[in-house]
Amino acid sequence: MSKRVVESTADGVLLRVAVKPRSRARTFIANIGVESVNLNLKAPAREGKANAELLKRVAKLLKLSTADVILVSGSKSRDKTLLIRGVTADRVLSVLQAVKNNK
Structure with a gap:
């Protein structure tokens, strides 16, 4: 069984991503x-720079801390x-799709 992109859990929403640093x-x-x-x-995969950019951009996209x-x-x-805490799985998917469709 394959894993879904977005999955609701008791702690929040799990989002699976594949990044290209x-x-x-x-x-x-x-x-x-x-x-x-x-x-x-844009950040290189060194010293956690790509991970930091990922967390910052996803938070900004979803208007979260x-x-x-x-x-x-x-x-x-x-x-x-x-x-991701403080948001629903449906909201995450809708924001991602809206951004993807607009750019």
Whole structure:
């Protein structure tokens, strides 16, 4: 059984992402797939810079504090899982789709 992109849990919403550090692409959201959201990051994958950019940009996108977006797995991988508090799974999906469709 495949994992879903967005999943509700008792602690919040799990968002599965696949990041591309040091990307030259202008768009943040490259693709919304079945198992993960592909995201382009400008920061390099060194010293946690890409992870910090990821958390900051996702929080800004959802209009949340960076403390509400937590990296729960994949700190040294391109495939990551974020725990997002204070928002519903439907809201996360709708915001991601709206941003993807507008850019």
